[in-house]
Amino acid sequence: xxxxxxxxxxxxxxGCFLFSSxxxxxxxxxxxxxxxxxxxxxxxxxxxxxxxxxxxxxxSVCLLVDTIVLNTVEFWSGSNPVASNIGKTQQVxxxxxxxxxxxxxxxxxxxxxxxxxxxxxxxxxxxxxWWVEQDGVQQELFRYNADGTIQxxxxxxxxxxxxxxxxxYDARMAAGDGQFFAMN
Numbered sequence: 001x002x003x004x005x006x007x008x009x010x011x012x013x014x015g016c017f018l019f020s021s022x023x024x025x026x027x028x029x030x031x032x033x034x035x036x037x038x039x040x041x042x043x044x045x046x047x048x049x050x051x052x053x054x055x056x057x058x059x060s061v062c063l064l065v066d067t068i069v070l071n072t073v074e075f076w077s078g079s080n081p082v083a084s085n086i087g088k089t090q091q092v093x094x095x096x097x098x099x100x101x102x103x104x105x106x107x108x109x110x111x112x113x114x115x116x117x118x119x120x121x122x123x124x125x126x127x128x129x130w131w132v133e134q135d136g137v138q139q140e141l142f143r144y145n146a147d148g149t150i151q152x153x154x155x156x157x158x159x160x161x162x163x164x165x166x167x168x169y170d171a172r173m174a175a176g177d178g179q180f181f182a183m184n
Contacts, residue, residue, distance in 0.1 A: 026071075026074065027063070027066045027070075027071065028066065028070060029062045029065055029066045029070055030059065030062040030063050030066050033058060033059060033062045034059075037050070037051055037055065037058075085104040086104055086105065086106050087103070087104065087105075088103070088104055089101050089102065089103040089104075090102050090104075098113075098114045099114065100112060100113055100114070107122055107123050107124075107125070108120065108121045108122040108123045108130070109121045117134075119132060119133070119134050120132070120133040120134075121141075122138070127143055128143060128144040129141075129142065129143035129144070130142055130143070140152075140153070145160065148162070148163060149161060149162050149163065149167070150163065150167075152171075154171070154174045154175050155174075155175070157174075159171070159174050
């Protein structure tokens with residue numbers, strides 16, 4: 001029986017880590033490094049020179065930590081601790097042409113309208129449901145079912161919809177009392 005060399009064993013072990021499903025992830029640490037590196041000064045030439053000096057070492061370490069540790073944590077837990085957007089606010093253009101401030105929370109989102117009105121979208125993990133709260137009143141929007149469908153209430157009636165085009169059509173029909181109007 002032929003023995004496997006140390007180099008081959010190391011390559012196979014590294015391949016198991018690098019090409020496993022944990023490899024696919026947000027690469028939060030590396031992306032944060034890239035954002036920092038490209039915006040550390042107002043001069044793109046200074047940024048480029050610094051990137052040539054520290055880039056090979058820092059980016060390699062970030063990729064290694066992301067691949068082996070953080071993406072594995074993300075795979076098994078469902079969230080990447082470095083890629084979190086909790087507490088960050090983004091300006092989102094609404095369909096009405098106005099900008100809304102959307103703040104990411106641990107369990108949902110706060111949406112502040114240009115008028116100052118705040119709407120809370122809350123995710124309840126225990127039953128995998130989403131709720132909306134306005135003026136202190138909470139109402140369930142929908143909940144995910146174990147079979148891959150969602151359950152919601154439209155005009156006082158409970159409905160179950162599949163998460164595909166047919167489900168969207170059925171939801172529009174239920175909301176429009178069987179009338180479907182084309183929208184651009």
